[in-house]
Amino acid sequence: MKEDIRRRERCRLCDSPKLELAVPMKPSPIADAYVPASRLGVPQALYPLDLYLCQSCGHVQNLDVVNPEIMFRDYLFTTGSSTSLLEHFRKYATDVISRLEIKPGSLVVEIGSNDGSLLKFFKVQGMRVLGIDPARDIARRATESGVETLPEFFNSKLAAQIRKDYGQASVFCANNVFAHADDLVDIVRGIHDILADDGVFVFEASYLVDIVDNFLFDTIYHEHVSYHSIAPLAKLFERLGMQLIDIQHNASKGGSIRGFAQRTRGRYPVQPVVGELMAMEKARGFNKLPLYQDYSRRIDQRKAALNDFLDGEIVRGKVIAGYGASTTTTTLMWNFELAHKLAFVADDNLKKHGLYCPACHVPVLPSDELYARRPDYVVILAWQYAAAILKKHDRFIKEGGRFVLPLPELKVLQ
Ligand SMILES: [Zn+2]
16 A cells, blocks of 8 residues: 655756745645545545645746545546536637648547547547556546546556557647646656657646746645646756757647647747747746745635634624535635535536535535525635626525625625
8 A cells, every 4th residue: 555645855847956935835635635524523534735846947846745546546526517617628729720730540649538528529530549547447437438547546657558559649648637746857758758859749737837926725625736837847848859849839728838849859840839838937926935925825815814704794694605516616615714604515517516625524516505595695705606606596696695805805795
């Protein structure tokens, strides 16, 4: 049995030991570890979640790495269940094929391929596809549905095997995996080995600049071990015989990047946006500590503002609930110390009903309960989705309830 958690002493990207605490967080539960009633008496493990800045390459990262076997082997979320994601993937496949002029019959490999939703869109356009995903059940079902998927964690050893069995890849995709993987160096080595000379590696990740600018601090949880900016990634690729050739910056998940990389001296020219983003990051100080100290201060201010407001209302006898039971809401609730202030958390996901929020142990109930229990205020924990939640529950407001937005600024909607 492996340890639950281990501590890195060196930067995940450049191996430097010069790491400084950048964003302190409370030791936190695994964000997706919602608890059944039968286990409420069992103390829930808390693990360090602080973010560190590498003084050498500027990479922002978690150094405390929870064993991925704990987090990903029983992963339940399947991509196909979300319509907006499917549309995102359809466009993704079409964009990549036309932009890079990929020919039918080319091999497209994806790591973290989940139920094969993205690869299916490549397959219908005539590509050969191969998925890789460690969640065994999901991998098996993807294979059964026509997208062959290996139930493995990707590394350079597996890359060599795939290259032998399937040939070189014209396109290699990784969506979000890039934030999740501890041994990114070995993964990029594997990608380098598997790519054809004119092949392209396409990845998506949250963008550190947006995490700071848009207050996405609640996307800090143990599943995410890297918070990417362009400059440290460019250095990593360069060291491993690859180069970043293009970056698309988009609003997905509050702010993401889609990066394109190839083997050094591949067929595509490097787009100016790569250098422009690196220059912007440097000018703003994303490679220096003060930016993160300021960020932490601003998060603390918002935490204080929300708690002051809630405490005042609780003293007046008001009842407060929350809305949204996801991984991000775990970080928000726990780090903003809302456990004893929320009577319950409403959510529309049937699988969460009857469970309790990680470590906070607040019950998750169907959103109908907003009308049955009539809390005075509902804190929109899933604040990035506030517009959709408000639209769905305008009746709650009409009937006198009030929603509270905790971020990016405290706002009471009435
Ligand atoms: Zn580094």
